[in-house]
Every structure is written in structure tokens, then in C-alpha cells.
Amino acid sequence: xxxxxxxxxxxxxxxxxxxxxxxxxxxGARLTDGRTVDVRIDGAHIEAVGTAGCLSTWxxxxxxxxxxxxxxxxxxxxxxxxxxxxxxxxxxxxxxxDIRRRxxxxxxxxxxxxATALRAHVRVGDVQGLASLEAVxxxxxxxxxxxxxxxxxxxxxxxxxxxxEGLAALRDAMDMGAGVIGGCPDLDPDPSGYAEAVLGLGxxxxxxxxxxxxxxxxxxxxxxAAMAGGLRRRVSxxxxxxxxxxxxxxxxxxxxQLAAADVTVICLPQGGxxxxxxxGTAPVGLLRAAGVRVAAGSGALRDLSNxxxxxxxxxxxxxxxxxxxxxxxxxxxxxxxxxxxxxxLPDVRVEAGFPAELLAVRADQLSGAxxxxxxxxxxxxxxxxxxxxxxxxxxxxxxxxxxxxxRQGRADSGARGGP
Numbered sequence: 001x002x003x004x005x006x007x008x009x010x011x012x013x014x015x016x017x018x019x020x021x022x023x024x025x026x027x028g029a030r031l032t033d034g035r036t037v038d039v040r041i042d043g044a045h046i047e048a049v050g051t052a053g054c055l056s057t058w059x060x061x062x063x064x065x066x067x068x069x070x071x072x073x074x075x076x077x078x079x080x081x082x083x084x085x086x087x088x089x090x091x092x093x094x095x096x097x098d099i100r101r102r103x104x105x106x107x108x109x110x111x112x113x114x115a116t117a118l119r120a121h122v123r124v125g126d127v128q129g130l131a132s133l134e135a136v137x138x139x140x141x142x143x144x145x146x147x148x149x150x151x152x153x154x155x156x157x158x159x160x161x162x163x164x165e166g167l168a169a170l171r172d173a174m175d176m177g178a179g180v181i182g183g184c185p186d187l188d189p190d191p192s193g194y195a196e197a198v199l200g201l202g203x204x205x206x207x208x209x210x211x212x213x214x215x216x217x218x219x220x221x222x223x224x225a226a227m228a229g230g231l232r233r234r235v236s237x238x239x240x241x242x243x244x245x246x247x248x249x250x251x252x253x254x255x256x257q258l259a260a261a262d263v264t265v266i267c268l269p270q271g272g273x274x275x276x277x278x279x280g281t282a283p284v285g286l287l288r289a290a291g292v293r294v295a296a297g298s299g300a301l302r303d304l305s306n307x308x309x310x311x312x313x314x315x316x317x318x319x320x321x322x323x324x325x326x327x328x329x330x331x332x333x334x335x336x337x338x339x340x341x342x343x344x345l346p347d348v349r350v351e352a353g354f355p356a357e358l359l360a361v362r363a364d365q366l367s368g369a370x371x372x373x374x375x376x377x378x379x380x381x382x383x384x385x386x387x388x389x390x391x392x393x394x395x396x397x398x399x400x401x402x403x404x405x406x407r408q409g410r411a412d413s414g415a416r417g418g419p
Contacts, residue, residue, distance in 0.1 A: 049350060077298065228262075239281070271305070332370065
């Protein structure tokens with residue numbers, strides 16, 4: 001399990017009821033290099049990749065003609081406890097059963113988009129105590145076999161007299177099962193003290209650290225980068241939208257400092273979240289040029305921080321390409337390979353021996369997938385765990401007949417049709 005306790009070896013290929021997953025053959029899929037292949041999956045890993053038509057299996061066969069097969073994305077920055085609350089018309093219910101239902105529904109929605117792993121920031125301490133965390137952990141258990149959910153414990157205060165309660169709640173949260181330590185130093189009267197407390201606990205307990213910060217204070221960010229240097233590759237910051245508002249030389253120095261500390265920046269191209277004061281996206285090009293790893297997350301999913309948040313990693317990649325100038329490969333890398341790396345997940349490639357964490361989208365190349373993709377098939381632990389099928393039809397006309405346009409998702413669409 002990412003960021004937390006590992007699974008037992010016999011869990012890796014299990015379905016929701018603990019039974020072993022049947023072998024799976026994905027036939028006729030297109031890869032980003034232009035090849036059309038069959039992919040045979042046995043258990044939780046890819047067993048073989050070969051030219052289309054050359055592989056067989058006694059298990060399940062899924063026809064992926066017309067689909068592009070990609071490593072599955074991951075969601076490195078979600079707020080599952082507050083998701084889907086924008087339309088309540090008042091304060092969202094804090095009853096544990098309601099939080100668990102929202103967290104489960106949000107994770108399934110993001111799974112349908114393709115994210116087979118999710119890191120959920122959850123507030124601990126204060127009036128709510130550990131109830132929200134307990135609810136999200138309950139959702140994680142119920143989703144086992146469908147998607148991996150990791151909880152990030154995020155206390156409000158950690159310094160001064162008021163911070164003692166937050167520190168106690170944070171330690172209890174780790175004992176309860178929170179896999180990552182988080183929070184927002186910007187909201188504490190002593191931001192450096194807050195960051196020092198979180199980083200110290202991370203080093204003490206061997207846990208990754210994932211902190212909210214706007215990054216608009218160069219001196220504060222420099223201190224944070226200096227402190228994070230001791231936990232190399234285990235510290236991430238986001239959304240850092242304030243970096244884009246700094247003067248060019250100050251932003252460049254901050255980027256160099258983050259690169260030297262080996263910190264990952266998780267930006268939120270689709271909007272902000274409850275832990276951020278500033279909207280916008282971190283200067284992705286500047287950070288990448290300095291050598292900073294940049295992942296992209298979704299942030300708020302239809303809560304008060306972003307009532308129209310979609311939680312779609314392909315939209316995040318689209319925005320990185322369309323607004324930040326990244327090429328499609330690098331944009332998708334930010335929501336897949338780099339996002340998986342910051343979450344402690346193994347690398348995924350469509351090659352034998354790699355984890356069977358895959359996303360098939362109705363497209364013939366990556367730029368088309370990021371432009372507009374509705375039909376998607378998601379594979380987690382070697383099983384098809386989610387399908388979204390779109391049917392595109394037009395009124396009969398000579399123009400439509402002349403173009404011979406495909407009808408997406410139709411069972412009777414022949415070689416152009418999806419599963």
C-alpha cells in the first residue's frame with residue numbers, strides 16, 4: 001500500500017473478496033510510440049506484451065481497438081473529507097458516516113477518471129478530533145481492491161500552547177493509520193516552527209511529508225527548503241501558486257533552493273483547495289528548468305474551494321499543456337510517473353514485469369487523449385475496475401456519412417468500436 005504499511009504478498013492479485021484475479025488480455029491497444037499490441041496480465045503485473053494478435057489467454061479478453069493504453073495516473077493531492085459538499089447550501093455534515101460516504105464516492109469518481117491511487121489530505125485535531133480521519137480510513141478499507149487511498153494527517157496548529165493538541169492529534173493519527181504527515185505552515189503563527197515539527201516527526205517515524213504552502217514568501221520558502229533537505233525525496237510541497245507572483249529573480253532562486261533540497265512540488269492546475277489562499281498554478285516551466293520534480297494534482301473536488309472541481313488527472317495534464325506550455329508527454333508524466341513517484345508507488349510502463357496499473361482512453365495519440373477523452377477503461381491490480389463509455393452519434397446526413405465518423409462505445413461499431 002503506498003505511503004503506508006505494505007500489502008501481504010498474496011494480496012497483490014486479489015479481487016475485492018480476496019479471490020485471485022483471472023488472467024486478462026488487452027488486445028489491439030495502441031501505445032504512445034505508435035505500436036498496436038496485445039498485453040497479457042496475470043495477477044497484479046504485466047506478463048507479456050506482443051504484436052497485436054500474437055498473444056492468447058484462457059481468462060478475460062478486452063478489445064481495445066481504437067484505444068490508447070497508458071500507465072494509470074495517480075492523484076497526489078485530494079481532499080476526500082470535504083469533497084462533494086459545494087451544493088449543501090450550508091455547513092457540510094461532519095457525521096463520520098457522511099464523511100465516509102463522500103470520501104468513497106469521491107475516490108470512485110476519481111478512479112473512473114483513471115487514478116488508481118489517491119492521497120487524501122484530512123484535517124485532524126480541533127473539534128473534529130480524529131473522526132474525519134477514521135471515516136476516510138474506513139472508506140479506504142471498503143475500497144480495497146478497487147483503488148489505493150492514503151491518508152495525510154493535517155493538523156491546524158502545531159506551535160505554542162494551542163499547538164500541543166495538534167501535536168498529540170498528529171501522533172495519534174499516525175498510530176491510527178495515516179501514512180503521510182501534512183498540514184499548512186502558512187496558517188500557523190510560527191510557520192517555521194510548524195514545518196520543523198512536521199519534518200521532525202517525519203524523520204522520527206519514517207513517514208513522507210506533504211505540506212500545503214502558497215510559496216509567496218521567499219524567506220519562508222528558503223527556510224522550509226533548508227529544513228527539508230534531510231528528508232530527501234520524501235518531502236512534497238504544494239500548490240505553490242504564489243511562486244508565479246514573485247519577481248523573476250526571486251522565483252528563480254526559490255526554484256534552485258527547492259531543487260537543491262530534492263523537494264517535489266505538487267501543483268493544482270484545476271484550481272485551489274482549502275489549504276491554499278492563492279489561486280493559480282506554480283511556474284511549472286521555471287521549476288522544471290531548475291531541476292525540480294513537478295507533479296500535478298486535482299485539489300478540491302466540488303467543495304467550497306472549487307465548486308466545479310472535476311478531480312480529473314487528464315484535465316490537469318491538459319491544463320499543463322495548454323496553459324503552461326508543456327508538451328503532452330511531460331504533461332501526462334506529471335499526473336502519472338511523477339505523481340506515482342512522490343506517492344511512493346512503483347513505476348509503471350506497458351512492458352512485461354511492470355505493475356498492471358493502466359488506463360485505456362479512446363484516442364489514437366496522447367495529444368488527442370488530453371484534448372478530449374470520455375471513454376476510459378481502468379485496470380488496477382490486473383483487473384478492470386472501472387469503465388466509462390461515451391456514445392457519439394450524429395443525425396444522418398451526407399456530411400456525416402462521407403466522413404465515416406466512429407460511434408464511440410457502440411457495441412455494433414465493428415473494428416472501430418470499444419469493448
